[in-house]
Amino acid sequence: MSVSASAECDSAIRALAAERHLPESHLARWLAFDTASRAALLDVARRLRMRTGQLVASIDLLDEIAARDKLTVAAILSENQIRRVLMRGGSTPDRSRALVEELRARRFPTLRAATARLNAEIATLDLPRSVTMLLPRNLASDVLTIQIRTAGIEDFERAMRALAGKRDAIARIIALLGGDDCTSGGNDEF
Amino acid sequence: MSFELDSVMVEESERHCALAEQVASALAPSIPIIYTADARGAARPENVADPFAAGKRRLVIARRNSPFLMGCPAGSARFACCGYLVLILASNCPMDCSYCFLQEFVADNPAFQVYSNYADSFEELDRLIHSAPERHFRVGTGELADSLAFDTLTRLSCDLIEFFQTRENLTLELKTKTDEIDNLLKLDPRGRVLVSWTLSPDAVWRSSEHRTAAPSARITAARAVLDAGYKVAFHFDPVIAYPGADRDYTRLIDDLLDILAPHEIAFFSLGGLRMTPTLKSAARRRFPSDPMLLGEEVAASDGRLRTFTPRRLALYRLIADKFARAGVKAPAYLCMEPASIHERVFGSAPPRSALLGNRLASA
Numbered sequence: 001m002s003v004s005a006s007a008e009c010d011s012a013i014r015a016l017a018a019e020r021h022l023p024e025s026h027l028a029r030w031l032a033f034d035t036a037s038r039a040a041l042l043d044v045a046r047r048l049r050m051r052t053g054q055l056v057a058s059i060d061l062l063d064e065i066a067a068r069d070k071l072t073v074a075a076i077l078s079e080n081q082i083r084r085v086l087m088r089g090g091s092t093p094d095r096s097r098a099l100v101e102e103l104r105a106r107r108f109p110t111l112r113a114a115t116a117r118l119n120a121e122i123a124t125l126d127l128p129r130s131v132t133m134l135l136p137r138n139l140a141s142d143v144l145t146i147q148i149r150t151a152g153i154e155d156f157e158r159a160m161r162a163l164a165g166k167r168d169a170i171a172r173i174i175a176l177l178g179g180d181d182c183t184s185g186g187n188d189e190f
Numbered sequence: 191m192s193f194e195l196d197s198v199m200v201e202e203s204e205r206h207c208a209l210a211e212q213v214a215s216a217l218a219p220s221i222p223i224i225y226t227a228d229a230r231g232a233a234r235p236e237n238v239a240d241p242f243a244a245g246k247r248r249l250v251i252a253r254r255n256s257p258f259l260m261g262c263p264a265g266s267a268r269f270a271c272c273g274y275l276v277l278i279l280a281s282n283c284p285m286d287c288s289y290c291f292l293q294e295f296v297a298d299n300p301a302f303q304v305y306s307n308y309a310d311s312f313e314e315l316d317r318l319i320h321s322a323p324e325r326h327f328r329v330g331t332g333e334l335a336d337s338l339a340f341d342t343l344t345r346l347s348c349d350l351i352e353f354f355q356t357r358e359n360l361t362l363e364l365k366t367k368t369d370e371i372d373n374l375l376k377l378d379p380r381g382r383v384l385v386s387w388t389l390s391p392d393a394v395w396r397s398s399e400h401r402t403a404a405p406s407a408r409i410t411a412a413r414a415v416l417d418a419g420y421k422v423a424f425h426f427d428p429v430i431a432y433p434g435a436d437r438d439y440t441r442l443i444d445d446l447l448d449i450l451a452p453h454e455i456a457f458f459s460l461g462g463l464r465m466t467p468t469l470k471s472a473a474r475r476r477f478p479s480d481p482m483l484l485g486e487e488v489a490a491s492d493g494r495l496r497t498f499t500p501r502r503l504a505l506y507r508l509i510a511d512k513f514a515r516a517g518v519k520a521p522a523y524l525c526m527e528p529a530s531i532h533e534r535v536f537g538s539a540p541p542r543s544a545l546l547g548n549r550l551a552s553a
Contacts, residue, residue: 067474139498
């Protein structure tokens with residue numbers, strides 16, 4: 001990119017940041033990316049019409065992935081997995097949300113694998129629709145929340161019987177939340 | 191090991207105090223000593239890219255006007271605490287660990303301060319003893335400073351050990367990442383002094399614990415003070431969940447148990463890497479390429495970023511189980527974790543803080 005093109009890109013980033021009320025600290029971090037990376041994120045932000053929160057999250061995630069994996073932001077945004085999200089159909093808000101989710105998964109691979117495993121265990125319980133099992137957000141605690149929605153005592157009793165019948169499987173999920181089987185096998189892969 | 195200093199600032203009123211005279215006599219002649227009415231103000235680094243780092247090379251000797259003794263600042267009703275009491279004889283640290291909470295806690299106080307009136311703390315300790323003669327307290331100097339950094343210069347440990355030697359219901363904990371133990375080896379602690387080391391795998395040391403002694407040097411120093419009559423303990427804190435951490439923590443414990451027998455360890459503690467968002471920003475700004483700051487930390491209910499729970503607990507259990515299998519029967523605790531996590535890791539509810547404090551103090 002020529003000097004004038006680079007200056008033009010920076011000026012467009014500043015304009016977009018002003019329009020979106022992007023915090024100064026995040027604008028500074030965006031402008032601290034290498035030239036190609038600044039331009040790549042600007043292109044994505046424009047194409048997906050990213051909102052302020054999405055831009056803030058993307059800058060945080062891209063900055064940390066780049067530092068951890070010793071890659072440029074431009075290289076990350078050109079990875080197949082990310083490009084698939086950018087190129088797929090759907091509304092721009094949906095694609096924008098999906099991009100942040102994909103970046104989050106890229107940043108937290110072991111957390112994603114652990115969450116997927118727990119969700120798979122919950123799915124196999126085959127509980128009545130009135131019972132919901134909620135994992136702690138980002139697995140930030142070891143507490144499993146079990147919700148029962150009931151409009152009558154029969155519903156409630158049915159839910160309780162179903163839960164009692166799944167006692168061992170639920171115990172297994174609680175054990176997984178407490179770190180059973182969460183050794184470095186997955187963690188070493190990234 | 192020794193740490194480099196750019197200058198020493200002494201408050202004019204303290205020019206003739208024992209600490210200032212001790213430091214002046216031990217200091218290399220090339221390091222200037224500046225006597226000034228406002229040593230803290232004079233030490234404040236200006237026009238430097240990293241004032242916090244610059245402050246670590248400036249030693250300030252000044253009076254402390256606040257109490258010296260306090261409850262551990264990490265304590266909270268939401269955590270199962272260890273009953274540790276903190277004696278603040280110094281603040282800041284010449285070492286520079288990328289994850290260190292001092293980057294937030296003393297961000298506006300960028301110099302290594304040692305308090306000239308530290309002997310006043312002994313009166314506070316005596317009042318504590320008289321207030322609860324049936325209890326046994328563990329009192330440490332390693333919370334806002336490393337207990338032994340600069341000890342060859344200040345010789346604080348000598349006065350401290352002399353005081354604690356004769357207090358039956360007090361145990362002094364000197365917590366360090368150095369191998370600066372020369373003064374300790376000349377003294378008899380009479381069973382009242384425990385030296386503890388924070389231990390991390392080599393990968394963490396190389397990446398994040400700048401200017402500290404290597405883990406192997408810390409273990410060697412532990413052996414030496416043990417042989418000189420001190421008790422020893424180890425803090426695996428922060429435990430960091432990086433790729434390869436399981437293997438590295440296992441090796442670290444093997445290395446430790448090659449040098450120390452299981453019964454020679456007074457206690458050990460575990461604590462996960464935890465950072466407030468402000469601390470993380472400061473740490474990332476100062477150490478942008480440290481991979482240890484880029485693990486899978488998520489916001490916990492207290493607002494701190496911690497490794498997500500199953501992974502963190504798996505690492506705690508790996509370390510606790512490794513010690514148990516090796517025959518280490520010493521008490522153990524978790525720092526800044528709730529009782530439920532303690533129960534998951536050690537298989538039983540934690541004792542009350544005061545009881546655990548007693549147990550650790552007399553371990």
